Amino acid sequence: MELRRLVRGRVDWPDLERVVRELADRYDRDELRVRFLDADNWLSTPMVVDDDLFVKVITKQNTLVHTLFTTGRNLGAFSAGTEGFFERYETPFEMARHELEATERIRELGVNAPEPIEAFEVGDLGVVVLEYLPEFRTLDELDREHDRTLAPDLFGTLRTVHDAGLAHGDLRAENVLIRDDEIYFIDATNVSAAGREDARSYDLASALAALEPLIGPAAAIDAALASYSIEELLAASRFLDFVAIRPDHEFDAAGLKGELGKRATTDVDRGSDSTGSSWP
Known part of the structure; x- marks a missing residue:
């Protein structure tokens, strides 16, 4: 401090x-x-x-x-x-x-x-x-079950931002406010128009990193798959090591990568269609 x-x-x-x-x-x-x-x-x-x-x-x-x-x-x-x-x-x-x-x-x-x-x-x-929003809590101030319940909404909200061609750029637990069980985004940063596709992958990696210590890698990926495809999550995984070196993120990058690898293998074995939609 x-x-x-x-x-x-x-x-x-x-x-x-x-x-x-x-x-x-x-x-x-x-x-x-x-x-x-x-x-x-x-x-x-x-x-x-x-x-x-x-x-x-x-x-x-x-x-x-x-x-x-x-x-x-x-x-x-x-x-x-x-x-x-x-x-x-x-x-x-x-x-x-x-x-x-x-x-x-x-x-x-x-x-x-x-x-x-x-x-x-x-x-x-x-x-x-x-x-000013009174009586809010940040994502990391909730209990585990509350976080598990809200996690799909977090990715659904992020999907809305991404499908509009935008990116947040600084998604972490402190920038996700919870008020009356609704999610609020704050403190979006400035990303270049040319780099927004990569920035959206970075957003997705940051969201996984924010949730992993709160609900575990499997539950975080389950929540993400409600709005994103496994291909999009794998594309985002290349940013996990970068997110991990930031002082405002503490999470198990290896655990997330391992879980993503298992999901990708399962997806191939089943020959199933991907969940979610691809951003432009």
Whole structure:
């Protein structure tokens, strides 16, 4: 956590006061109740305003850290035998605007996500404002049976995003929120249009990696096969080693590969048609 705080940096209090004053003016509120979140977030300073707005303040340092992450992720993509597909941002406002636009696109598909409100600049800071979702839990905060029940919905939601030609790019348990037994996607990242097919395979590998420690490899693959074919899962498996080296994923990559190998062999022996549909 201390390293995270150091890398993330801090927003000086006068700058935060300017952001809060700007929010008060924009939403015509005389006083604001602000609660800062001690979230494990490298790329912004998050806060809740009046229990109805979720606000992220993005600094130049956050943008620089994102660029470093993007370089590392693209090197990882190269190691999986594909071109890098993650894209970086030039300014804090560009980061804020992308998150707003990505959330808008996801919601247009009928996928649950916080309502996007606006993105703006205060000095050299980027600010994105979203609906605050109270009383949610992340995927890894549920019990095993609850996760097993929701796992097919997770892949079904991901299938909706992929069939629309989009990709999430940063799918992990912390970015899957559960509220009233419904799945919400947050924090989609920026991937290139040319690399979206590979990015979708990476999404699928990340979803398997997120679920494996929660429900086991067999149940995770069962859930994925409700929406994806075994061929699509095998294509995604080449990204598992890349996902495994990320510090925000801890899972049994060998167990997933072994289970996928067994499923593929069974599928060939049965001569059955593939489950799911292939994305464009």
